[in-house]
Amino acid sequence: MPKHAIPGYARLNRTHKLSAAGVAAAGAAALVFAVVPGSAGAEQGHDKAGAQNVKPVAFSAVDDAAKAQQDSITKQADASAQQAEKDAADAKKKAADEAKAKEEADAKAKAEQERKDQEAASRSADRAAAPAPKTHSNDLDGWIRESLDVMQKHGIPGSYDGLYRNIMRESTGNPQAVNGYDSNAQQGTPSKGLLQVIDPTFQAYHVEGTSWDIFDPVANIVAACNYAAATYGSMDNVNSAY
Numbered sequence: 105m106p107k108h109a110i111p112g113y114a115r116l117n118r119t120h121k122l123s124a125a126g127v128a129a130a131g132a133a134a135l136v137f138a139v140v141p142g143s144a145g146a147e148q149g150h151d152k153a154g155a156q157n158v159k160p161v162a163f164s165a166v167d168d169a170a171k172a173q174q175d176s177i178t179k180q181a182d183a184s185a186q187q188a189e190k191d192a193a194d195a196k197k198k199a200a201d202e203a204k205a206k207e208e209a210d211a212k213a214k215a216e217q218e219r220k221d222q223e224a225a226s227r228s229a230d231r232a233a234a235p236a237p238k239t240h241s242n243d244l245d246g247w248i249r250e251s252l253d254v255m256q257k258h259g260i261p262g263s264y265d266g267l268y269r270n271i272m273r274e275s276t277g278n279p280q281a282v283n284g285y286d287s288n289a290q291q292g293t294p295s296k297g298l299l300q301v302i303d304p305t306f307q308a309y310h311v312e313g314t315s316w317d318i319f320d321p322v323a324n325i326v327a328a329c330n331y332a333a334a335t336y337g338s339m340d341n342v343n344s345a346y
Contacts, residue, residue: 244268244277247298247321254326258311262329266340271325273344274300279321297321299328299339309334 238253240246248267255262275281275298283295293302296318306318309330314323332339332346 244271244321247279247325251322251325251329254311254314254322255329258326258330260311260326260330260333261338261340262333263340266338266342267325267329270339270342271298274298279324280319297324297328299324301328301331305331 238250240250248264248271251267252262252264254260271277274295277298279298281297281300283289283300286295288295288302293304295302296306298321301318301324303318306324306327309327310316310323311326311330314320314326316323318324318327329339332342336342336346
């Protein structure tokens with residue numbers, strides 16, 4: 105075994121060696137508390153009380169660095185918490201706005217649907233209240249009754265009996281009848297239809313809403329009655345050729 109640099113060190117037992125190591129460590133730690141150069145204690149060696157004037161320089165710097173780091177961490181944590189609170193508030197407000205917008209849209213759609221339903225119900229009620237359109241048979245009775253409906257709308261006087269009587273005398277109920285031998289025929293304008301109307305008279309006294317075909321039963325009757333009303337007061341007053 106090589107000899108130790110310290111004379112007699114080899115002869116120390118384990119307890120003695122540990123004690124020596126502790127003294128060495130204590131000496132190293134004592135170096136941390138150094139005298140600050142230029143201070144009064146450095147020049148005089150002792151303060152007024154006779155104690156050596158020293159400052160724990162290294163420990164103070166470590167404490168300041170740790171405190172600064174802790175302050176930075178605290179500030180970052182506070183900023184993160186504030187941002188999280190702001191994000192939560194924004195998300196809550198956005199959700200509330202979306203819910204309100206959806207509620208308004210639903211209410212508007214419901215109101216629109218109710219309006220459409222009311223209109224549909226009103227139309228249904230109008231159709232139910234409106235009388236069913238009259239239907240007329242395609243024969244002399246039906247032609248006379250339909251003609252009387254048209255005449256009533258236009259204020260043209262006449263009765264079923266007055267129309268029937270004159271129709272039977274003029275054409276015996278034949279809507280295609282044409283008189284080819286009377287004075288009108290001799291002048292080139294023969295009488296035509298159920299009430300034997302000439303073309304100029306039919307055109308002059310035609311009633312709106314009816315056919316322009318002189319052989320149409322209803323158009324022929326209504327035009328003839330319109331002419332009779334203007335000339336005789338009513339078809340009921342006609343008892344012969346007119």
